[in-house]
Amino acid sequence: MNLxxxxxxxxxxxxxxxxxxxxPIYQTSTYKQEKVGVHKGFEYSRTGNPTRFAVEELIxxxxxxxxxxxxxxxxxxxxxxxxxxxxxDHIIVGDDVYGGTYRLINSVLKRLGLTFTVVDTSDLTTxxxxxxxxxxxxxxxxxxxxxxxxxxxxxVAEIAKKHDLITIVDNTFxxxxxxxxxxxxxxxxxxxxSKYLGGHSDIVAGLxxxxxxxxxxxxxxxxxxxxxxxxxxxxxxLQRGIKTLGIRMDAHEKNxxxxxxxxxxxxAIEKVxxxxxxxxxxxEIAKKQTSGFxxxxxxxxxxxxxxxxxxxxxxxxxxxxxxxxVESLIEIPALMTHGSIPKEDREKSGVKDExxxxxxxxxxxxxxxxxxxxxxTHVSSSMEG
Ligand code: PLP
Numbered sequence: 001m002n003l004x005x006x007x008x009x010x011x012x013x014x015x016x017x018x019x020x021x022x023x024p025i026y027q028t029s030t031y032k033q034e035k036v037g038v039h040k041g042f043e044y045s046r047t048g049n050p051t052r053f054a055v056e057e058l059i060x061x062x063x064x065x066x067x068x069x070x071x072x073x074x075x076x077x078x079x080x081x082x083x084x085x086x087x088x089d090h091i092i093v094g095d096d097v098y099g100g101t102y103r104l105i106n107s108v109l110k111r112l113g114l115t116f117t118v119v120d121t122s123d124l125t126t127x128x129x130x131x132x133x134x135x136x137x138x139x140x141x142x143x144x145x146x147x148x149x150x151x152x153x154x155x156v157a158e159i160a161k162k163h164d165l166i167t168i169v170d171n172t173f174x175x176x177x178x179x180x181x182x183x184x185x186x187x188x189x190x191x192x193x194s195k196y197l198g199g200h201s202d203i204v205a206g207l208x209x210x211x212x213x214x215x216x217x218x219x220x221x222x223x224x225x226x227x228x229x230x231x232x233x234x235x236x237x238l239q240r241g242i243k244t245l246g247i248r249m250d251a252h253e254k255n256x257x258x259x260x261x262x263x264x265x266x267x268a269i270e271k272v273x274x275x276x277x278x279x280x281x282x283x284e285i286a287k288k289q290t291s292g293f294x295x296x297x298x299x300x301x302x303x304x305x306x307x308x309x310x311x312x313x314x315x316x317x318x319x320x321x322x323x324x325x326v327e328s329l330i331e332i333p334a335l336m337t338h339g340s341i342p343k344e345d346r347e348k349s350g351v352k353d354e355x356x357x358x359x360x361x362x363x364x365x366x367x368x369x370x371x372x373x374x375x376x377t378h379v380s381s382s383m384e385g
Contacts, residue, residue, distance in 0.1 A: 004247075011062075023051055052232060065216075066213050067209065071205065081190060085114055088114075089135075090135045095118045121140040150281075154289065172192045177249045182209070197245060199325060248326070254365075256360040259365065260276065266376060267380075274297050296357070307355070308335070317368060334352070
């Protein structure tokens with residue numbers, strides 16, 4: 001089955017009991033047992049729910065895993081993955097991860113006795129020197145949030161395997177439509193499904209899958225033990241969103257290409273970050289490991305121009321956190337999504353105060369460009385004034 005078809009027909013795509021072409025919302029916490037321990041595969045909805053199971057099977061199929069897991073948020077999924085490790089274990093983390101992941105690591109997991117070394121995984125030479133006897137895993141995003149840095153996932157997975165480490169990839173930005181880390185050698189894939197997989201800014205959800213049946217068993221245990229599961233209604237909405245992922249990603253990419261061309265040639269723009277640009281340092285690797293460059297674009301305004309005044313002047317493009325939705329969303333990472341990272345650490349990884357992150361939506365590109373133009377003209381003329 002090709003991927004666009006699997007998005008619609010993969011996993012559990014209809015209700016076996018009634019023939020309904022959509023899996024129903026099984027709004028139930030528990031299930032009748034015929035005799036003690038004799039049931040139809042479901043006992044209690046934290047452990048398993050048929051609507052959640054449908055979307056878990058779907059992420060497993062489209063990422064090429066052995067088992068899928070749905071969580072109440074991407075962060076709940078991240079936390080559950082890190083719960084695979086024990087006090088004293090050491091994990092290597094990419095230097096440009098989502099601010100909330102950084103917060104989870106620094107304010108929660110370190111307190112519980114895990115240790116971390118932050119490296120730029122897009123530079124492969126940084127990984128081996130960071131490996132300690134107690135290192136257990138490498139955790140990375142590619143493309144990263146918000147700088148869209150690209151890591152050679154296959155190369156990292158090879159290094160990790162050589163040292164008996166697990167490779168964990170947050171695949172939120174690329175989506176399985178464009179990039180399938182398990183096929184590149186990664187062991188665990190994570191999604192904030194609140195983004196492209198859901199696709200409509202209407203749910204908060206996380207999805208996880210793995211290619212390793214032992215890890216799958218452990219994650220299943222932890223999902224049930226910790227309990228951060230996705231409810232049946234949101235599981236249903238998520239499955240509906242995933243069905244259109246293919247056509248949405250094609251359209252996001254087309255619009256992003258038009259926006260990048262506009263921004264890259266604009267006098268008020270200092271720098272554009274987009275893996276589809278030939279000038280992007282990770283362009284060749286992105287071409288090799290993904291089937292598309294996605295809909296996320298970051299950029300810096302020329303010195304002296306206010307990013308805050310610019311985003312506040314936009315009329316059509318929504319000033320909001322989050323990304324990956326049908327509507328265009330724009331934000332300033334330093335003040336919003338990545339505000340929990342201390343300025344010093346943020347700047348070390350290259351996230352300047354004036355960086356703007358743009359999740360290009362599915363509106364008409366001409367309308368988006370007109371909105372950018374009026375806001376850029378406004379901030380440019382304010383400076384002249
Ligand atoms: N990973 C990435 C790359 C993200 O952008 C986010 C959220 O913005 C998360 C993980 C966390 O996901 P959630 O907000 O669903 O908890």
